[in-house]
Amino acid sequence: MNHNREEPFDVGARLKQLRLARGLSQRELAKRAGITNSTVSLVEQNNVSPSVSSLKKILDALPVTISTFFAGDEPSQPQPFYRAGELTEIGDGKLSWRLVAARRPDRRMSMIHERYPPGSDSGEEMLEHDGEEGGVVISGQIEITVDGAVGVLGAGDAYYFDSRLPHRFRNIGNEDCVIVSANTPPTFSDAGHELHHA
Known part of the structure; x- marks a missing residue:
């Protein structure tokens, strides 16, 4: 079991990956989420950390759940213990x-x-x-x-x-x-x- 501290989650890169996978521009995603496209840009560049409500608005516009957003690949069988x-x-x-x-x-x-x-x-x-x-x-x-x-x-x-x-x-x-x-x-x-x- 790996006891090393997890790397910080790259919110910006993950958001950009999901946005591009859906063929959306920053402007279109912002329009769907009801926020400014500069906000989407700043989040993707990791220049701002969105509040949970802001992140929820953006993810709902994709649509993607927060669980899916933060989930990565589980490398093996799920483990029962977490340090x-x-x-x-x-x-x-x-x-x-x-x-x-x-x-x-x-x-x-x-x-x-x-x-x-x-x-x-x-x-x-x-x-x-x-x-x-x-x-x-x-x-x-x-x-x-x-x-x-x-x-x-x-x-x-x-x-x-x-x-x-x-x-x-x-x-x-x-x-x-x-x-x-x-x-x-x-x-x-x-x-x-x-x-x-x-």
């Missing part, structure tokens, strides 16, 4: 979202080790995607809004809700908030969780 350095970072550089077994074929759930620095946010645009999600706060505190209901959770507290309801995560504390979450089907890594940042 910390083997988790795939799908965060944006400020917010850390480390996905367990990202390259496992036919994965039916997403397990994510999330870290929200103080002030980080999933974005003003509420998230909505198919499935259910839940998590347990390991440390720090997080404000979660689900369909208008707001809860502030601390270490040991948990959440579970229908992901089709509009939702948002914000770290309103003064220390990192760490959460271990799961969702099924894996729509969040399928276009689920945002790169939560302000």
Whole structure:
């Protein structure tokens, strides 16, 4: 088993590969996603890290799930154990979202080790995607809004809700908030969780 840390995921190269495979120009993809073509260009050049909601808009326009986007080739039989350095970072550089077994074929759930620095946010645009999600706060505190209901959770507290309801995560504390979450089907890594940042 390889215990070396995974290379950072090249979001720009992967997006360009998928866009070209579908015969789309940057302008056409941007039009379908409802964003500027300069945004697509900057993402492809890795000059900006898109928020999860922005990445979801772009991938929905292809259409490609987040799971498919981040999946690579699983070199052999899927492994049952993953060292910390083997988790795939799908965060944006400020917010850390480390996905367990990202390259496992036919994965039916997403397990994510999330870290929200103080002030980080999933974005003003509420998230909505198919499935259910839940998590347990390991440390720090997080404000979660689900369909208008707001809860502030601390270490040991948990959440579970229908992901089709509009939702948002914000770290309103003064220390990192760490959460271990799961969702099924894996729509969040399928276009689920945002790169939560302000």
